[in-house]
Amino acid sequence: MAIKNIKKWRSIIIPSCFKNHNNLDTKSQVFKQIPPSRISLSDFSYPGSPLCLSDLSSSKFASNLHIFTLPELKLITNGFSSSNFLGEGGFGPVHKGFVSETAGRPGLEAQPVAVKLLDLDGDQGHREWLTEVVLLGQLRHPHLVKLIGYCCEDEQRLLVYEYMTRGNLENHLFRRYTSSLPWLTRMKIAVGAAKGLAFLHGEEKPVIYRDFKTSNILLDSDYNAKLSDFGLAKDGPEGDDTHVSTRIMGTHGYAAPEYIMTGHLTAMNDVYSFGVVLLELLTGKRAMDKARPAREQNLVEWAKPYLKDHHHKIERLIDPTLEDQYSSQGAKKVASLANQCLSHNPKYRPTMSHVVRILESILEYSDIPAGPFVYVAPTEVKIDAKVSENEATCKENGDQVDEGGDVKKEYSKQKTKGYRHKHQIKVRAVYTDTHVYNKTLRDEIKN
Numbered sequence: 486m487a488i489k490n491i492k493k494w495r496s497i498i499i500p501s502c503f504k505n506h507n508n509l510d511t512k513s514q515v516f517k518q519i520p521p522s523r524i525s526l527s528d529f530s531y532p533g534s535p536l537c538l539s540d541l542s543s544s545k546f547a548s549n550l551h552i553f554t555l556p557e558l559k560l561i562t563n564g565f566s567s568s569n570f571l572g573e574g575g576f577g578p579v580h581k582g583f584v585s586e587t588a589g590r591p592g593l594e595a596q597p598v599a600v601k602l603l604d605l606d607g608d609q610g611h612r613e614w615l616t617e618v619v620l621l622g623q624l625r626h627p628h629l630v631k632l633i634g635y636c637c638e639d640e641q642r643l644l645v646y647e648y649m650t651r652g653n654l655e656n657h658l659f660r661r662y663t664s665s666l667p668w669l670t671r672m673k674i675a676v677g678a679a680k681g682l683a684f685l686h687g688e689e690k691p692v693i694y695r696d697f698k699t700s701n702i703l704l705d706s707d708y709n710a711k712l713s714d715f716g717l718a719k720d721g722p723e724g725d726d727t728h729v730s731t732r733i734m735g736t737h738g739y740a741a742p743e744y745i746m747t748g749h750l751t752a753m754n755d756v757y758s759f760g761v762v763l764l765e766l767l768t769g770k771r772a773m774d775k776a777r778p779a780r781e782q783n784l785v786e787w788a789k790p791y792l793k794d795h796h797h798k799i800e801r802l803i804d805p806t807l808e809d810q811y812s813s814q815g816a817k818k819v820a821s822l823a824n825q826c827l828s829h830n831p832k833y834r835p836t837m838s839h840v841v842r843i844l845e846s847i848l849e850y851s852d853i854p855a856g857p858f859v860y861v862a863p864t865e866v867k868i869d870a871k872v873s874e875n876e877a878t879c880k881e882n883g884d885q886v887d888e889g890g891d892v893k894k895e896y897s898k899q900k901t902k903g904y905r906h907k908h909q910i911k912v913r914a915v916y917t918d919t920h921v922y923n924k925t926l927r928d929e930i931k932n
């Protein structure tokens with residue numbers, strides 16, 4: 486959850502967003518102000534900015550995006566039904582949907598999608614929604630989740646993304662459906678996520694992601710990692726500026742100490758958060774966990790002495806569920822890299838492009854013991870709402886579309902406090918890292 490609450494969006498609404506005006510003067514003003522490269526978030530951030538929603542559709546980047554109506558999104562998500570529910574974060578609930586060719590939109594393929602609905606009683610709002618539309622409308626990369634479109638009707642704000650079959654990394658790492666994530670799969674995910682951050686930092690106008698954590702790393706069917714949730718992202722410093730000053734936002738356990746102390750934001754804040762996630766991948770432990778003994782609750786504090794002496798203490802760090810199925814050389818290098826990313830002084834942290842190079846070299850290590858073939862017999866398990874995206878990959882939705890009733894009403898029916906979805910899923914056969922698996926995965930990652 487966010488460190489600080491975000492102001493409600495009602496106070497920062499751009500009034501003209503809600504008027505369907507086609508004022509030519511406004512439009513010509515817009516085009517004059519759109520720079521040839523990426524439009525900055527700051528172009529939208531002050532009240533009265535001419536870059537408002539009614540102009541979004543005519544701006545260059547929004548031609549990548551489809552504008553959906555609320556009834557359309559209700560239809561494709563079975564009326565935001567509980568059987569389509571994937572999970573919920575600070576923005577609001579997320580439901581699976583399916584866009585069919587009959588949607589009649591040129592350029593929109595039939596495909597599964599994830600529809601994120603703004604919770605009007607939540608902490609996030611129009612600002613975060615607009616940040617997401619403006620950034621993901623312009624930035625396209627294999628390691629950023631693809632925004633397909635949006636919906637803005639009255640107070641309702643929705644976002645439509647490509648559907649990521651395997652949900653988020655947090656669920657795979659900490660809420661184990663089957664067996665432990667294999668070592669090379671962890672490394673593949675780390676490389677993908679690092680490439681996503683390196684892309685954002687390497688842009689002509691760099692972007693600081695600000696909310697790098699396992700729940701924001703989504704996985705496709707081949708465990709390709711894509712960054713999602715750009716609501717907290719910020720334009721990086723420009724010109725001679727060394728940092729941007731911001732309200733302190735992010736998630737406990739992931740934000741860099743200097744950012745928490747000063748609010749000064751640089752790309753090195755993301756590098757620190759990357760170090761925390763790398764440590765989570767290495768140890769299988771959450772960044773923060775109140776259920777652990779007091780001295781171990783903060784993962785970084787607990788791990789620091791072992792990271793510094795990783796040559797001798799790697800066994801104390803490594804996720805025991807990996808058993809011996811990992812590269813010992815690779816694990817030491819990951820520990821050393823995590824230690825650099827977590828340097829107290831941001832000057833000693835590596836850049837994300839350097840991190841990508843190191844991680845790619847770790848994929849080359851072949852000192853992984855050949856593991857036994859493991860077959861997990863199909864069984865029935867109960868899962869909670871946060872892991873239900875896995876269930877969505879296993880069955881298609883059978884619920885009837887619920888006509889009528891507004892979205893808020895529909896959703897509030899499901900949002901009873903403590904409500905947990907109990908679905909049955911079939912667990913698939915899984916394999917541990919064998920040499921065959923290693924080779925296939927390495928070849929695949931290189932391509």
Ligand SMILES: Nc1ncnc2c1ncn2[C@@H]1O[C@H](COP(=O)(O)OP(=O)(O)OP(=O)(O)O)[C@@H](O)[C@H]1O
Pocket residue numbers: 486487571572573574575576577579598599601630646647648649650652653700701703713714871874
């Ligand atoms: N494109 C997508 N494809 C599949 N599942 C998704 C997609 N986007 C989000 N989800 C799932 O929806 C749930 C809510 O995601 P969301 O990003 O809103 O919140 P979060 O990351 O859990 O929390 P936070 O608000 O702290 O970032 C998560 O379980 C996530 O895996």
Ligand SMILES: [Mg+2]
Pocket residue numbers: 574700701713714
């Ligand atoms: Mg998220």
